[in-house]
Amino acid sequence: MQNSNPVIRDRNQRTEWFLEARFGMFIHWGLYAIPARGEWVRSVEKISNEAYQKYFEEFDPVAYDPGAWAKAAKKAGMKYAVLTAKHHDGFCLFDSKLTEYKSTNTKCGRDLVREFLEAFRAEGLKVGLYYSLLDWHHEDYPAFGDPFHPMRENEEYKDRKRDFSRYVDYLHGQVKELLTEYGHIDIMWYDFSYDNMTGETWRAADLVNMARQLQPHILIDNRLDGSQSIKTGNPFTYSGDFASPEQLIPANGVTDGSGNPVPWEACITLNNNWGYHSSDRNYKSPKLIIRKLVECVSKNGNMLLNVGPDAKGQIPEESLSILEQVGSWLRQNGSSIYGCGKAGLPKPDWGRFTRNIKTGKIYAHVFEQSIGAVCVENLAGKVGSIRLLKDGSEIPVTRPWNTHDYPEDLFFNFGIPDGATYPLPDDIDTVAELELI
């Protein structure tokens, strides 16, 4: 049934591909890759524009090969990718006419965004651009007293004249450049609103209306608005098309005030930094990433998984290795992720369920061995066939002698005798496809 609210109705129509895609690549890249201490290095270490300028003078990513990035994303099973066109440091990875602080003015002389867009489109991925609302380089952005600006405590900045409205014009002008000079853009990923720096402070309604006029299909995240209005039943123009929980997976996904599902995407790092951090070796395992992707989908969500390329333009080997293993699992089990969502069944002890939105097929993701047969509550007599998703082999529906006291439950197992305990075919996530009758 169509939602009566036009903002929600339009959002639901625009996000159909997004809910199908489920898995994307986030790319945080820029000058901060040179100090290699994460993308907040300027704020954390209170580095002035002048002190940071040496990285602008030096930046020359000689190994930048967006085609290789795109192939790695595709092989990982990712269906879209979002690159930082400008992060909080204000450095533009695109040839903006509104500033000299851009990649085309560095030694590399390249429009890094344009090359990214062309390479990822060529591999069949949808493309998005991250655009920071904060700008620690722009002279009209609040500095002294701001909670995050590198010069927030520098008295020299206390009485500097600035015209914030001119900064907002700059912000709108750059977004217009990105949406008129770079072809079809699928996502604009704004980041982030805080305190009174939210909503109409950015002239958010005008910004969204402009984007919708230029690229009506475009998806916009919820960070133009710090009030989380996307979760209400009456969102604003600028509430966004999807919620963006960060470095966590919401316990129950994201719904609005009436319990209706809201599109959402958990953005997650592979180590603990978005931007390249040379000493952060705390990478997550492929097993964790796969199981957390399943968790996102089981709660009607997406996962936007981040890579932070280094100063030469190379995605870290550790990241590539994880992506390779995630892709291998997805090549065998992707039907349980793409186009899937919440199954409407209670979460089982042994793992999770996902369900294909169109076919209704249920996918049992078995993470943990059961003692004896695997039990699916309350599905006795409701499942026609069970197949091991990765090879299509039959998994018999069983009724071992020790299950007779539980007639309402369905059981299946991975060996004979069917009441015994067996190792899982895939100890990361064994997926059984259940065809309902």
Ligand code: FHN
């Ligand atoms: O401050 C940014 C951070 O650097 C990174 O870009 C993340 C990614 O979602 N967003 C902000 C923190 O919430």
